[in-house]
Amino acid sequence: MNEIMLINMLGEIEPSLLQDDYMEKDMKRGFLSFLYRLFKKTASELEYNPLHLTISQDLNSVPEHFNCTEEIEIQEIHSDDSNKKSEETNTIGTFESLDDADDKNVLSISIFKKNIRTLIKIISGIVAAFILIIGIVIILLKRHKSGTKLYEKKIQIIY
Amino acid sequence: MKDEAIVSLIFEKNELGLLKLADKYEKLLIHIAAGILGSRSRDIEECVNDTYLKLWNHIERYDMDKASLKTYLKVIIRNTAINKLRDLSRREERELPDDISDIAKYYIDQSQSVEGQIFSKENIKQLNKVISSLGEKDKELVIRKYFYLQSSKEIAKATKMTVTAVDSRISRLRNKMKQEFAKEKESCYCMQKGAIYE
Structure with a gap:
């Protein structure tokens, strides 16, 4: 029984032996990996966003009749940007390997750590801002309370 | 919509049944066909349409007690995709897709030379026995490799094994x-012989 014969014979296999859900599982996994890649992409875009935004704004603001020198400059900016990106991706190491078709679904530890770090930074920022706002509110309330007390006292003196 | 309702609609030759069928199973069918044919969207689309047509034309052959509609569709799309793959090997220009699995490529290369291989219903029965005797993991590997023609890499990814292990x-x-099949064949032959002598 060679492989070709096996493939041909499996075409007539009993359907009860095929009550599997391997393909459905693969599809689900594919969807999850798509979500993961989307998340990764947005995270990386967020990282590069400041520079990217300025360039795109520059490009939008370029008049229709701009000189060739300006175009070259913009291209240089772009190439610098791409170089920076490539350098950064090289330094990150396994980050770029995630983009490869081969390792689409592999969860790289370094990127995972990086995501966690950014997440922690965001959460700590929110918490700090929250604490600050609460502190300001408390201070304001206290001042307001003492103000009313003084006012009440003044009223008492009048009486 | 439930499978029974879809089947009864198709049985009545109501086109709504096909629409509902496509709504429910098209993604799965495309996934299976793409696994065999690579990313050739035209071939995949043809394959899926052929599957609908086959079901439409031969709905009376479908036995709900034997298998679910999904399984039935899986078998049809798989066989249609394999036929398409065989057609690819016959084409003179042989524009083979780059992204098909290694086993599919091997099938294209070898299918012409072994086209004459025939197998009887007895052989299929024996194979059914052999496959049902396999463990769950082994069965998954065999089905993925030789039924869905997945590459070792894909199987490794799905089963969380290494490619070499797969x-x-x-x-x-x-x-x-092979050994089990030979044993089954032998025992079958002995039984047939015994029946003749009796």
Whole structure:
């Protein structure tokens, strides 16, 4: 029984032996990996966003009749940007390997750590801002309370 | 919509049944066909349409007690995709897709030379027995490799094994199946012989 014969014979296999859900599982996994890649992409875009935004704004603001020198400059900016990106991706190491078709679904530890770090930074920022706002509110309330007390006292003196 | 309702609509030759069928199973069918044919969208689309047509034309052959509609569709799309793959090997220009699995490529290369191989219903029965005797993991490997024509890489990813482990396990399984198949064949032959003598 060679492989070709096996493939041909499996075409007539009993359907009860095929009550599997391997393909459905693969599809689900594919969807999850798509979500993961989307998340990764947005995270990386967020990282590069400041520079990217300025360039795109520059490009939008370029008049229709701009000189060739300006175009070259913009291209240089772009190439610098791409170089920076490539350098950064090289330094990150396994980050770029995630983009490869081969390792689409592999969860790289370094990127995972990086995501966690950014997440922690965001959460700590929110918490700090929250604490600050609460502190300001408390201070304001206290001042307001003492103000009313003084006012009440003044009223008492009048009486 | 439930499968029974879809089947009864198709049985009545109501086109709404096909629409509902497509709504429910098209993604799965595309996924299976793409696994065999690579990313050739035209071939995949043809395959899916052929599957609908086959079901439409031969709905009376469908036995709900034997298998679910999903399984039935899986078998149809798989066989249609394999036929398409065989057609690819016959084409003179041989524009083989780049992204098909190694086993599919091997099938294209070898299918012409072994086209004359015939197998009887007895052989299929024996194979059914052999496959049902396999463990769950082994069965998954065999079905993924030889039914869905997935590459070792894809199987490794899905089963959380290494590619070399998948390859070696499949090779061992093939040998085991070969032996089991030969045993089954022998016992079948002995039984037939005994029946003749009786």
